[in-house]
Amino acid sequence: MPLGMICLRLTIPWYATTGHSPHDTAERRARARWYTTKTELSFEDMVIKLRRVIIAELFRPQALYQATPEETRAVLAACAAAET
Template identity: 50%
Template sequence: MAPEAGAVQWRWSIEVTFAEARDLLGVGQAQSRTRHAVERTVPFGLYCYTITVVWCTLHGHHPADGAARREKAPWYTTKAEPSLFDMVAKLRRVIIAVRFTPISPGRPTDEEIRAVQQAWAAASAA
């Protein structure tokens, strides 16, 4: 008996997910020796896969990304959505940029310090 077309399509997306997780994120390549470590590594890798896709969907994807990718790879003439490779590459670029961008706002001025101290004094007096 032949499987239904819908079941085959559904299974194919799962197989693609596993292949991408294995090839791009290294899921299943950990050299764990204990039972608990083995039981944790693959689910953790798939969790990382999920977090990457959710991040890209909510924050990382920009419509211009597809045009930029098509410009670098002209054979992607119909590419409309990012692949996992595109998502991972963008996430890596964002992590590197954030890591090397100064995040400390700098030292406050004397006037700013006095204003905060006066506000605290006024709040404690009330």
């Protein structure tokens, strides 16, 4: 029960701030034909969206170029020099 409450308290704010899309309800209605009068998303719909986002992030390609530590230090040194 405590883990379920933690998941609930994390999922709803995530969906409200990041995951919300106006098309979610229409998409869910199209997938589940028995929801013809559905006007709002349920917690289950939010969890489904969260799972899809997590899976998509796992398979997202990484950046082709990553700065080396030396390049990062050079940029930070240049920023520090520009401040003085």
